[in-house]
Amino acid sequence: MAFKxxxxxxxxxxxxxxxxxxVLITQGFDLPYPIELKLEHMxxxxxxxxxxxxxxxxxxxxxxxxxxxxxxxxxxxxVAYAARTLGHKARIFVPEMAGPSKIALIQQTGADLEVVxxxxxxxxELAQRFEQDTGAMQVHAYDAAATVAGQGTCFAEWExxxxxxxxxxIAVGGGGLIAGALSWFEDSRKIVAVEPNTSCALQAALKAGxxxxxxxxxxxxxxxxxxxxxxxxxxxxxxSNLTSVTVSDDHIARAQRxxxxxxxxxxxxxxxxxxxxxxxxxxxxxxGERVAVLVCGGNIAPDPFG
Numbered sequence: 001m002a003f004k005x006x007x008x009x010x011x012x013x014x015x016x017x018x019x020x021x022x023v024l025i026t027q028g029f030d031l032p033y034p035i036e037l038k039l040e041h042m043x044x045x046x047x048x049x050x051x052x053x054x055x056x057x058x059x060x061x062x063x064x065x066x067x068x069x070x071x072x073x074x075x076x077x078x079v080a081y082a083a084r085t086l087g088h089k090a091r092i093f094v095p096e097m098a099g100p101s102k103i104a105l106i107q108q109t110g111a112d113l114e115v116v117x118x119x120x121x122x123x124x125e126l127a128q129r130f131e132q133d134t135g136a137m138q139v140h141a142y143d144a145a146a147t148v149a150g151q152g153t154c155f156a157e158w159e160x161x162x163x164x165x166x167x168x169x170i171a172v173g174g175g176g177l178i179a180g181a182l183s184w185f186e187d188s189r190k191i192v193a194v195e196p197n198t199s200c201a202l203q204a205a206l207k208a209g210x211x212x213x214x215x216x217x218x219x220x221x222x223x224x225x226x227x228x229x230x231x232x233x234x235x236x237x238x239x240s241n242l243t244s245v246t247v248s249d250d251h252i253a254r255a256q257r258x259x260x261x262x263x264x265x266x267x268x269x270x271x272x273x274x275x276x277x278x279x280x281x282x283x284x285x286x287x288g289e290r291v292a293v294l295v296c297g298g299n300i301a302p303d304p305f306g
């Protein structure tokens with residue numbers, strides 16, 4: 001579990017290591033109300049994941065064996081980047097479904113990369129085995145207190161930038177980002193979890209009353225394709241006033257295109273998933289409800305510049 005005080009400590013720890021990402025207020029996307037966008041796809045390595053990676057590495061001693069992480073792509077790139085910045089070696093396991101763009105991003109950091117058949121769960125299994133065999137420090141993508149506290153710094157930063165919204169829509173994969181939001185805001189703002197309807201581990205867990213395995217597919221699966229929601233994220237979601245919705249691949253693709261056409265914001269499908277809930281009408285704000293969207297990732301495939 002992570003608490004607001006942990007996020008405050010993490011914010012001081014990662015200061016100077018992560019980008020302060022901009023905020024955009026816009027009346028667009030064929031919506032009859034303005035929305036506030038936090039452009040976290042402009043973070044180091046193209047996603048919010050750098051926050052959790054730096055907080056983890058800076059909050060405890062790193063063993064001589066270095067670091068190990070499993071990732072659908074964005075987390076692996078963030079850990080590899082943080083490791084290189086701080087002078088540590090890193091072994092990263094990613095599934096083939098991460099795709100060539102994210103695999104190339106990790107390779108550019110100089111990390112020791114292993115691409116494995118299957119999905120994120122298969123990469124995690126090998127990363128855990130590597131940890132046991134070598135003594136390397138595991139940097140979990142979402143289900144670790146240091147990761148959650150690091151991701152929570154995004155929301156502390158956003159509030160410091162003058163966040164006005166009553167409601168914040170956040171895309172969910174394994175649950176680390178939304179856990180950071182729930183930990184920071186507590187009950188002060190409404191949080192809406194948005195998942196692809198083909199990769200919805202959080203909604204399945206909330207219906208079942210406990211984390212359960214789900215099938216994973218769809219255009220955002222290499223970022224939001226956790227087979228099972230993390231325990232930290234689930235616990236926080238279950239006890240909070242969390243609204244959970246799902247969107248189709250078509251809705252996500254439409255929102256992804258709209259971000260480009262209206263603002264020249266180029267994001268991967270996961271980065272457009274929260275916006276898709278508004279554009280599709282899956283989530284409809286009440287009259288006067290002020291809404292905000294976290295744009296979480298920009299590692300589009302294929303890389304438009306090769």
